[in-house]
Amino acid sequence: MERAATVRCEEARFALLDVLIGRTPPDVRRVVDAHLAVCGECRQEAADLEETIGLLRHVPAPAVPEGFWADFMIRLEQQIGREPVSIGTRLRRWLATPPRVLGPVAATAAVVVILAGSALLRQPETLRPSPHAQVAPFLTESMKMFLPRLSETVQLWQSGLGTLDAEPLFEPPHDSP
């Protein structure tokens, strides 16, 4: 109450704005009320302000015509689409790419490089002699005649003696000139 008596009119009028249009802490409101109780001029000012603010708030919010927002969005997209994107903007956007995106991108790129590299460096399988080709030099005509189920024999050979890493048991016969 003592503070209310000492508060100046200017202070009280500024606080009035908060009281009339805003959220005012209870202590400020009490100070203003106490000042108004003893100051007729400020009381008149408060009444005028209150009425003016009431009248201003009486004006309704402007109406938006039907379908306005759909047109607005289409027009905006068209206008923005016509805007050139500068190199600076592109660069800024690229630099703004956060590290959490860069991680997966870098990992994916690494996998692609490794796969591509291994595909290029790998020897084509066709260059390696097939088990059939390895066996072929050891098969003479007589062997073929005496072994009508040749394919079975070849499979037998592959599974044991004819494996890729197996040492040949004997030298292949030399071709006659």
Place this chain on the structure above:
Amino acid sequence: MDQEDAALLDAFKRGEESAFTALVIKYRETVYRFARRMITSHEDAADIAQEAFIRAHRALPRFDGRSQLRTWLYRITVNLCLDFHERQRRHVWVDLEEVTAEAPVEASPAYQAEARSTREAVAKAVAALPPRQQAMVTLRLYQDLPYGDIARIMRCSEGTVKATMFTALRKLRRMLETEWSERPR
């Protein structure tokens, strides 16, 4: 900054245009309504709202997020409205049809006419204020922004906002008193 705005801003900076569309949808009403209060004509207010978002799209990659996105958008819109007023150069006009378009149905025709006439007078008085005062009154009374935000938007101190508001309200009061005293009884 508002978390949702921050996420949308991040996405936009990564190149996701849909994030900007989301921001427009979020703020278009706010921007348009403010422009419409400042400009009155629907077409001009719509053009200003469009221009505000085009400018925002252009400047958003440089937006550092130190202020609220809403405050930043308001600042763009306020500047556009002040530029518009500057071009109009004190050419005070109010489309009364538009101002009173949303007049609610009142009890009697006489009361309705009185209410309509009051709204016209108030809208005309607000439109006659200097643009910066008009902007501050609109931001505080109609957009319900705190004084601190208005100060940031208008690039002045909170004290200046309050003093300007006070001057504007007194001026409005005088204008309305004159208007009513001239009315036929």
